[in-house]
Amino acid sequence: MSSTGRRRNDRKDKSGWWRCEAGRRRHGLWMMVVKTKDYPTSVIQMSPFRWITWQECYTDLGVLYWQLNPKDYENDEELKKIREARGYNYMDLLDLCPEKVANYEEKLKNFYTEHIHADEEIRYCLEGSGYFDIRDKGDRWIRIWIRAGDLIVLPAGIYHRFTLDTSNYVKLMRLFVGEPVWTPYNRPQEDHPARTKYVKSLAEKVGTALEAY
Numbered sequence: 001m002s003s004t005g006r007r008r009n010d011r012k013d014k015s016g017w018w019r020c021e022a023g024r025r026r027h028g029l030w031m032m033v034v035k036t037k038d039y040p041t042s043v044i045q046m047s048p049f050r051w052i053t054w055q056e057c058y059t060d061l062g063v064l065y066w067q068l069n070p071k072d073y074e075n076d077e078e079l080k081k082i083r084e085a086r087g088y089n090y091m092d093l094l095d096l097c098p099e100k101v102a103n104y105e106e107k108l109k110n111f112y113t114e115h116i117h118a119d120e121e122i123r124y125c126l127e128g129s130g131y132f133d134i135r136d137k138g139d140r141w142i143r144i145w146i147r148a149g150d151l152i153v154l155p156a157g158i159y160h161r162f163t164l165d166t167s168n169y170v171k172l173m174r175l176f177v178g179e180p181v182w183t184p185y186n187r188p189q190e191d192h193p194a195r196t197k198y199v200k201s202l203a204e205k206v207g208t209a210l211e212a213y
């Protein structure tokens with residue numbers, strides 16, 4: 001396997017995703033960005049450009065990823081299994097676009113302010129697309145382009161932010177364990193218990209076996 005996670009017989013589809021011979025998407029369009037402050041909906045690539053695999057993100061940063069069928073989310077057995085296994089008993093749907101959200105600009109500004117949560121942030125993209133930016137171990141941004149079918153779990157304590165891309169629309173399923181708490185704690189939060197626990201887990205290596213993807 002190459003450092004990108006691709007194998008010799010992988011092919012790029014029309015949308016730019018690498019797929020294995022069986023058609024499964026090999027990894028997301030992940031990239032490092034050097035500057036996004038002034039261009040929240042654009043991708044600015046680090047030079048040299050580097051792909052990052054979901055596996056690396058799990059092993060290095062504790063981020064989980066599944067690719068599911070967004071058209072059948074109400075009856076999806078795989079989603080049910082994930083929810084049961086991880087205790088995600090709360091679920092709601094969020095339509096993010098200027099027409100459907102009050103104080104849209106302000107909300108987006110808050111989402112795009114770097115923050116952590118005391119709990120996991122679990123988002124399943126059902127329609128549209130958007131960007132999650134997360135910090136790697138070297139405090140560099142990794143931009144995750146989520147599209148329909150992508151379920152990601154950001155661990156508690158990881159610095160991150162979210163914005164829409166130029167499509168300006170995303171429909172997200174939000175999952176949670178118990179009563180949801182969406183409180184963001186804006187950076188710096190080095191003394192927050194979730195942050196200290198997360199940093200410690202990175203030092204101890206988050207995981208060695210991939211349970212998602």
Ligand SMILES: [Fe+2]
Pocket residue numbers: 115116117121160161184
């Ligand atoms: Fe968040």
